[in-house]
Amino acid sequence: MNTSPLAGEPRPIELWRRLAWPWAAFWLLMLAVGMQESLWSGELQFWRTLVNTVTSALGATVLVALQTRRINRRNHLLNQPLKWFLRAWAWMPLQLVIYVASIYGLRLGIYALAGSRYRHGPWGEVFAYDATAFVEFYVLFGGIIFGVQSYGAWAAERVRSAQQANLARQAQLAQLTQQLQPHFLFNALNTISSLIHSNPDSADRLLTRLATLLRAATDASQRPEQSLADELTLLHAYADIMTQRFADRVRITWDVDAAAPGCPVPTLGLQPLLENCFRHVVERRSALTHIAIRARHDTGTLQIEIEDDGETQRLPDTRGVGLGNLEGRLQSLYGTQANLALQLRPGGGLIVRVTLPCAH
Structure with missing residues (x-):
């Protein structure tokens, strides 16, 4: 499979355009869930929920941007899903550590600027919780990207196959009207005719060669x-x-x-x-x-x-x-x-x- 983007294969910027609204809707849903949990706890603090959700969304967006920058470099592995996912997840442990450290660093900084203290549980439990959520998100997003890229490659292959069939038909017409044009056929038949009596074996061999060319020209569209x-x-x-x-x-x-x-x-x-x-x-x-x-x-x-x-x-x-x-x-x-x-x-x-x- 060609590693360069083909017609129908989504480039990173095109992928972002397709996923922008679903991505925004997902984080609005996460904000709504956070608000609901805050209500259930009996302590509604909108700005804290907003800060937590926005920092998570920002970290996830940066992570997704890094993933999609080189997305087409894995296209040659789309027919080998296991290798595709292993390549996509190769840097997940390092990205997990950077992601968790970044969002909590942002939260601590924002809370400090607001003159408040960011409350959280023991760091071990916090890391375990966020690591689990991160892995789930990572796997889910990888599956979505794999599906989008596979569909794009399939669509591109259909377009390319149609182009090949069309060009093969054009080639067939070109062969019949140019390469095997009437003056070539006339000269070939004239050459064969001149050999029929003097050298029948050569005439028979050339006639077989001519039939081979004519058959290939008419079959070109079926076998590009x-x-x-x-x-x-x-x-x-x-x-x-x-x-x-x-x-x-x-x-x-x-x-x-x-x-x-x-x-x-x-x-x-x-x-x-x-x-x-x-x-x-x-x-x-x-x-x-x-x-x-x-x-x-x-x-x-x-x-x-x-x-x-x-x-x-x-x-x-x-x-x-x-x-x-x-x-x-x-x-x-x-x-x-x-x-x-x-x-x-x-x-x-x-x-x-x-x-x-x-x-x-």
Whole structure:
């Protein structure tokens, strides 16, 4: 789970806005209870009850503020409630001592300024009573926060899933209208047709590759992610068709780390990157173009590079439909953990680098 706040996850200030009225109502209720106890004792002293309640409310509010400042840092443990609560309660003993000392220090000071004496029972009994109330409050508030954060994470996941499905559908349309556009299909079929009689085995292999690409494009909305191994199968299918068409003008090398194929990647996310190499480099020059495809897995990160040695000397001012769509899918799937970067290759050409999280 992404540790940064997502749409739908309450940030600390938003959480305070949601809980402000219930929080105020709770302490008004505590004030009313204190007044009732004072009446039952036959000694109604409004200002003493008010001071006691206000100091407790102030101490509790400071405690809650400290707890909520770092609330989103525990979001990755929401699916492990025991660890979440242990992390949330780690500082409870120290906070208990500070809380009790603070509120009684405030009460003693306020009573002294009012020229009165703060009456209380033996300190051991006082501490035991307030410690019990503190722990009960701490546990109750922790449960409320856990519930609010869990609901926020669930809502955020629903929003993200909807975004992923929408972007996958857009990707499917982009693949059918751009990556697998009519002129590509015509050229691919024309290449296959030219091989039917002279090299039927190659024609059959390329026809199978084309069917693989078409099936993947229509299934993209149902499977927005797949393993790099499956994605490379599609990329090889596209590369086989294109290298057959430009047999004397392109050479592709593959350098994939042994630990990389199991990492998840967006379905049909790499094909538009390779297609750009053919559209903007191979088709526009007669010299041999070398395309290098690399994938490396290191310390929880997958890095994929597609490099060409074309004549590009400056980075493009804008991203095309394919790159823009891929950036949107990366953001939806992985948030700030993924990015797409363009880099000029020394001597000419372009390097497209995709960085993704991979925990395996």
